[in-house]
Amino acid sequence: MAAAARCCPSVRVSAGGSRRAVPRRRTCWQRSATSERFRGSCRGFSWEKRVGDGQNLITEDVTVVEGDVATISCRVKNSDDSVIQLLNPNRQTIYFRDFRPLKDSRFQLVNFSNSELRVSLTNVSISDEGRYFCQLYTDPPQEIYTTITVLVPPRNLVIDIQKEIAVEGEEIELNCTAMASRPATTIRWFKGNKELTGKSEVEQWSDMYTVTSQLLLKVGREDDGVPVICLVDHPAVKDLQTQRYLEVMYKPQVRVSQNYPVQGLTREGEPLELTCAAFGKPQPTDMRWLRVDDEMPQHVVVSGSNLLISNLNKTDNGTYRCEASNAVGKSHADYMLFVYDTTATTEPAVHDSRAGEEGAIRSVDHAVVGGVVAVVVFAMLCLLIILGRYFARHKGTYFTHEAKGADDAADADTAIINAEGGQNNSEEKKEYFI
Numbered sequence: 001m002a003a004a005a006r007c008c009p010s011v012r013v014s015a016g017g018s019r020r021a022v023p024r025r026r027t028c029w030q031r032s033a034t035s036e037r038f039r040g041s042c043r044g045f046s047w048e049k050r051v052g053d054g055q056n057l058i059t060e061d062v063t064v065v066e067g068d069v070a071t072i073s074c075r076v077k078n079s080d081d082s083v084i085q086l087l088n089p090n091r092q093t094i095y096f097r098d099f100r101p102l103k104d105s106r107f108q109l110v111n112f113s114n115s116e117l118r119v120s121l122t123n124v125s126i127s128d129e130g131r132y133f134c135q136l137y138t139d140p141p142q143e144i145y146t147t148i149t150v151l152v153p154p155r156n157l158v159i160d161i162q163k164e165i166a167v168e169g170e171e172i173e174l175n176c177t178a179m180a181s182r183p184a185t186t187i188r189w190f191k192g193n194k195e196l197t198g199k200s201e202v203e204q205w206s207d208m209y210t211v212t213s214q215l216l217l218k219v220g221r222e223d224d225g226v227p228v229i230c231l232v233d234h235p236a237v238k239d240l241q242t243q244r245y246l247e248v249m250y251k252p253q254v255r256v257s258q259n260y261p262v263q264g265l266t267r268e269g270e271p272l273e274l275t276c277a278a279f280g281k282p283q284p285t286d287m288r289w290l291r292v293d294d295e296m297p298q299h300v301v302v303s304g305s306n307l308l309i310s311n312l313n314k315t316d317n318g319t320y321r322c323e324a325s326n327a328v329g330k331s332h333a334d335y336m337l338f339v340y341d342t343t344a345t346t347e348p349a350v351h352d353s354r355a356g357e358e359g360a361i362r363s364v365d366h367a368v369v370g371g372v373v374a375v376v377v378f379a380m381l382c383l384l385i386i387l388g389r390y391f392a393r394h395k396g397t398y399f400t401h402e403a404k405g406a407d408d409a410a411d412a413d414t415a416i417i418n419a420e421g422g423q424n425n426s427e428e429k430k431e432y433f434i
Contacts, residue, residue, distance in 0.1 A: 059134050059146040065236045066152045070121045071110065074134030074144075079115040083137040086119055089130030095119055126150050126182070126207060151236035152208065154178035154185055159230050159244045166219045167328060168250035174215045176230035176242070184209035186233040191217070192226050221250035224281060251329035252280035256322050258335075259306075265340045266312055274307040274335055278324035285326060292319040292334065312339045 056077050064070040074084050085096045094102050098112040111118040121128060129150045136142040162173040176198070178185040184204075189196040198213040217228070223246045231241040259273040266272055278284040289302045297316055301308040309316055316339055323332040 056138065057134050057136050057142050057144040059144055061147045061149070063149045063151060063235075064124050066124060066126065066150055068124055070124050070128070070148055072119050072121065072132055072146055072148070074117045074136075076115045076136060080138070081114050084117040085135050085137075086117055087133040087135065089132065091133070094132075121148075124148070124150055126152065150182070151234075152180065152182035153234055153237035154181040154232055154240065156180075157230065157232060157240060157242045159228070159242055161244055165247045165249060168219065168221050168248055171216055171218045174217065174228060174244070175212055176215070177210065177212045178232050178234075179210045180205075180208045181211070181234060181236070182208055183235075185211050187211055187213035188231045188233060189213065189215050190229040190231065191223070219246060219248045221248060221281070224248040224250070249281045249328050252278040252284040252324040252326055252331045254278045254322055254324050254331045254333040256320075256333045256335045265344055266337060267340050267342050267344060268312055268314060269342055270312055272309040272312055272316075272337070274320065274322075276305040276307070276322035276324070276333065278305075278322075278331075280324070280326045280328065280331075282326050282328075284324040287322065287324045290321050290323065292321050294318055314339050 058075040058077060059073060062070045062072060072086060074086055076082070076084065083097055086094045088094055088102070092102060094100065094104075094107050095109060095112075095117060097117075098109055100107060100109065106122045108120050108122070109118075110120050117134070129148055131145040131147050133143055133145045156177075156179045158177050158179075160175045160177070163170070166172045174189075176187055176189070178187060184202050187198065187200055189198045196215060196217070198215040200211055200213040203210045203212075213230070215228070217223075225245060225247075227243045227245050229241055229243040234240070255277050257275050257277065259275055260271060276287060276289070278287055287305055289307050290296065296302075297309070299309065299311065300316075301310070305322075307320065307322075317337055320335045320337060321332050322335075323330060325331075
């Protein structure tokens with residue numbers, strides 16, 4: 001049976017987005033097996049969502065950052081000049097073909113044709129999030145939706161530090177807060193270029209999330225002036241970070257250097273000049289020289305960080321210490337002095353500059369090492385001599401026994417004969433008569 005033509009009243013959309021029939025203008029649709037169903041929808045001004053193998057509409061979900069522009073596209077794969085319209089999440093018509101009945105001027109027509117209706121939405125806010133519907137007036141009508149997701153970057157990023165000034169060895173607490181974001185942010189910590197691990201907590205307020213990350217950090221003198229960075233990972237923003245520079249106080253580092261003699265021995269009768277250098281935070285304010293386990297000689301001159309002995313003698317032997325202190329603590333460095341004879345030419349092995357808080361690193365005594373090596377070499381030589389004499393003695397005994405038969409020979413020929421046949425002569429043949 002041939003399909004019959006049937007007419008439905010055309011639809012006019014009011015400024016508020018509602019639909020009503022307009023008798024003066026009629027749109028006719030070809031009747032088919034599903035035309036009755038379509039006619040019911042037409043008369044009730046409601047459209048049934050129809051998604052199946054015959055779907056002819058195409059659209060994509062949209063993700064947009066708050067305040068940016070979202071573009072919604074309703075496309076037709078195989079156009080038959082059917083009418084396309086776009087509805088908001090409240091089912092109000094935004095565009096009917098190229099006409100915008102909705103008063104929201106943020107919606108603007110980008111492109112309209114028989115195969116596409118493309119609309120832009122400027123200055124997107126969270127209230128714009130939801131499903132938007134593309135409808136195609138076919139027989140039966142088709143509908144598909146696209147979802148707009150609105151991303152909100154953190155509105156503020158702040159680092160709070162427990163102590164503005166820390167002391168070496170202390171553990172301090174830092175908190176980084178990323179407020180009012182959507183979705184929740186991920187916070188990462190860095191100390192310089194090294195990534196650290198923090199502990200995060202998430203609080204939700206309405207549709208927004210506030211994330212706070214806590215970092216516990218034990219600081220040392222090497223951390224003074226190093227930036228601690230709080231960095232945010234969020235799909236709505238790139239390279240959002242804030243930082244705080246650490247300020248760490250530490251006790252002095254002390255070092256003693258020998259100015260004169262620059263190199264070589266500290267000989268009797270010659271001068272000695274030492275300099276003490278100390279660095280700390282705050283800078284050391286108190287520095288002094290002393291002699292460990294003994295009184296400072298009368299002829300020693302101390303001027304600030306310098307120590308001078310103009311004429312060395314063997315009574316100056318000992319350990320000289322430079323101490324420095326600041327508000328954090330006290331440290332020292334030691335110098336071991338050994339005064340050599342005026343004729344000494346070997347390298348010094350005793351005096352040295354040693355720094356430390358509780359003790360110092362001892363220098364290697366090359367003379368002791370040389371003595372140990374000499375003893376080992378001497379022992380090996382003795383062992384070789386003893387082994388040589390042992391092997392020589394055993395070799396001589398062997399030859400003596402072999403030539404034993406020649407001891408009583410009258411001449412050399414007889415000795416050779418007796419040496420070669422000594423064994424045979426020793427066992428004479430015996431005859432027995434029965």
